[in-house]
Amino acid sequence: MxxxxxxxxxxxxxxxxxxxxxxxxxxxxxxxxxxxxxxxxxxxxxxxxxxxxxxxxxxxxxxxxxxxxxxxxxxxxxxxxxxxxxxxxxxxxxxxxxxxxxxxxxxxxxxxxxxxxxxxxxxxxxxxxxxxxxVVEDNGGVDFRPPPGTDWTLIAADETALPAVAGILEWLPASARAKVWIEVPHPDDRQYLPTEADAEITWLFRSEAAQQGRGGLLDAVRAAELPEGALYAWIAGEAGSVRAMRRHLVGERGFDRRAVTFTGYWRLGATEEELVAEAVSAAAPGRDD
Ligand SMILES: Cc1cc2nc3c(=O)[nH]c(=O)nc-3n(C[C@H](O)[C@H](O)[C@H](O)COP(=O)(O)OP(=O)(O)OC[C@H]3O[C@@H](n4cnc5c(N)ncnc54)[C@H](O)[C@@H]3O)c2cc1C
Structure with missing residues (x-):
């Protein structure tokens, strides 16, 4: 501007x-x-x-x-x-x-x-x-941006993205519809998540799904019957799980890839320094892959 x-x-x-x-x-x-x-x-x-x-x-x-x-x-x-x-x-x-x-x-x-x-x-x-x-409310550090015309929102997150999900649900207006899956390690990690939206929240507990590793979220979304209409999806959590969820939504369910916001909040076996170094090296001049 x-x-x-x-x-x-x-x-x-x-x-x-x-x-x-x-x-x-x-x-x-x-x-x-x-x-x-x-x-x-x-x-x-x-x-x-x-x-x-x-x-x-x-x-x-x-x-x-x-x-x-x-x-x-x-x-x-x-x-x-x-x-x-x-x-x-x-x-x-x-x-x-x-x-x-x-x-x-x-x-x-x-x-x-x-x-x-x-x-x-x-x-x-x-x-x-x-x-x-x-220092301004309208800044590039907010990724949850449902496009105009969105009929309903799908949210899938692990505990690292629970604070973000709580903020999103607080922000959604009464006219919004959302289906939300949140995976946490323990049933006592559940939180009351106030929202005006018509939100159906499903909690998943990793301890119960230990044999399935971190596949609990994906299994739950895969088994769900999703409503018709213009979808916006927001997915965040462990990077491998997030990628698998995005593949499911875009590849298997046929969602428009532009309507799926996905962010790896952390990666199993890698520190944030390692992820930053990887991103820097991928963005280095001469790298076009
Ligand atoms: C945009 C964004 C927002 C985020 N917001 C939050 C937030 O509000 N609250 C929050 O708790 N996290 C949040 N995270 C995730 C957080 O940044 C990572 O979990 C981070 O790696 C934690 O740093 P660390 O120093 O504890 O571990 P690191 O030094 O980065 O990693 C050490 C080891 O721990 C593993 N590890 C990292 N996080 C976890 C975890 N949660 N469970 C199990 N193993 C883990 C790594 O794979 C690595 O092997 C956010 C991440 C992003 C990208």
């Missing part, structure tokens, strides 16, 4: 935040509420609003990040020493409140195998993080 200011042209900036409190939501999910003087400038677009979380290394008090967000923040962060630069992970803005300014982030704990899960499990009031987050 010709009139855009520099700030709106790059609608993200770094926020220095600290933990205000933690709340256990179930065996897997931990809510961490962040506060900070700058949080008034954080403007979530709701739904599945994602942001980058930067964590300090164990020997640091605060994460080290580039001094300015700008277009170049990623190149600058990549150029820093991995042993020093903040540990970067992707998370979802579950909720934001004013007076006082607070941001809720729901962490799916998966033990000590990853720095974010490890950090979250030990988080205490006062612990400091940095977030690269939106």
């Amino acid at each position: 010709a009139t855009a200011t520099a700030a709106t042209a790059v609608p993200f900036r770094f926020f220095e935040l600290s933990v205000v409190r933690t709340e256990r939501l179930g065996p897997t999910m931990l809510r961490i509420t962040f506060g900070g003087q700058e949080l008034g400038g954080f403007a979530t677009g709701s739904r599945d609003q994602r942001f980058k979380l930067f964590l300090p290394h164990p020997h640091q008090e605060t994460p080290v990040v580039p001094t300015e967000a700008g277009q170049e923040w990623f190149a600058r962060w990549r150029a820093m020493d991995p042993a020093v630069r903040g540990i970067m992970r992707s998370y979802t803005a579950r909720d934001q409140r004013r007076d006082p300014d607070e941001l809720d982030v729901d962490f799916a704990l998966h033990g000590d195998s990853g720095p974010a899960s490890r950090w979250a499990a030990r988080a205490r009031p006062g612990d400091r993080v940095t977030v690269l987050g939106p």
